[in-house]
Amino acid sequence: MSNNEMDRGLKARHVSMIAIGGAIGTGLFVATGGVISQAGPGGALLAYLIIGVMLYFLMSTIGELATFYPVSGAFSAFSTRFIDPSVGFAIGWLYLIIGVLVSAVDIIVAANVITFWEAMQFLSPFGWSIVFFIIIVLLNIFTVKLYGEAEYWLSLIKVTTIFVFIVFGVLMIFGILGGETYGFKNYTIGEAPFVGGFAGFFSVLLIAGFSVGGTEVVAVTAGESDEPEKSMPKAVKQVFWRILIFYIGSIAVISAILPYTDPMLLNESGSVNQSPFTIVFDRIGIAFAASVINAVVLTALLSASNSMLYTASRMLYSLANNKQAPAFLGKVNERTRSPLSAVITVIVAVFLIIVFSNFKENAIFFLLELVGSLIIVVWGSNVWAQIRLRKAIKVQGKNVEDVLPFVGKGYVIGKIVVISVLFLLFAGGAIPHLLNLNFKNVFGHFLPFILFGAAIVIHKLITGSKMVKLSEIDLERKRTE
Known part of the structure; x- marks a missing residue:
């Protein structure tokens, strides 16, 4: 069976919901209170608005690349084809590391979250880790359709919860629900709306x-979606608007109902009891509000783990097809019509991290801190690949509209916005450590970028690869490699 015969089982509804679900997790349900407390309602809303605009252009970039070149390896394949095989090699392995780490750590955290309920304490957190691990394995080891359906419903639970929260919150703001009219007075108390300065x-x-x-x-789902030329543009638009509305809407509601001075918003312990969602639902009068939010957080973690295990396995599959990983990992199983060897390999890696974390938990969370920096590298590589693709189209005397089935809007201003925000994230992560003269943490922040550069250099020394010439970039649309 050839690689082209891999199951194309992901529908348009799967693709958009997978992307939405991937960006909605504990950061929204638990950490938003701390965000409002640090910067005030105005600062929080402005920050997420800026990131939302960046996300729109970033998603347009990814959608443009993934529609033109729908392949399971996505980021690695984009860099290999449009930039340099060595860059593709480095991006692929870095994103593979991200997928394995995030999948494993989400399972570990979920195992601790479920012990919130005393009835579930009959197993240790490590025991629950194994249970959740088995569930995620079963969802991924069979057909991609099972994965898509599972991820769709897991994400739908999160989306529904946020929608209900925003609707109920608006009713509380105007005094229709809860017996008190909150209005927007909390937007101007104390130092609000902007707190804490720059x-x-x-x-x-x-x-x-x-x-x-x-x-x-x-982007990774494009390789296994039925009609990427239809599902990808739709997903790009839906993901931007829904995530922007969910984050901005939730923060707007929380800021109106809870003043930024409320000590519970800090939630230094990360307790679901102090989640702003729990507090608001509790004030509405919903019994067992903490249990409801804890169940949603648990769902969010399992959804994220499921998504990242899928992503990591497809990245490994793509690396193998590009001769950047052992060849047997690029085979498609006849029965499941999925890259089963790659899936099993990633599963083993995730399992080893779960076991290792039982003894060295702090080491795992130190590695997870690196994920933020690694994401910047991956996002940046997509912008770089798009710039190279657009230049190749111009150099080869063709029109963008004739070559690309989906043309992202605002290409020039978009790339400026994305690059500017990524630079702020890149530099910003190191500034607090520099101010505190904590050079160990400064090194830890820049370590992913050092590893990225080292991987490129080593690959070049071994293979002798060179940057693909603009005149030689293949502009023929291909389904997969």
């Missing part, structure tokens, strides 16, 4: 930037 705003901008990490997964 430092407070900048710290929130970093949180907002990394909280939407996961939306890029939509």
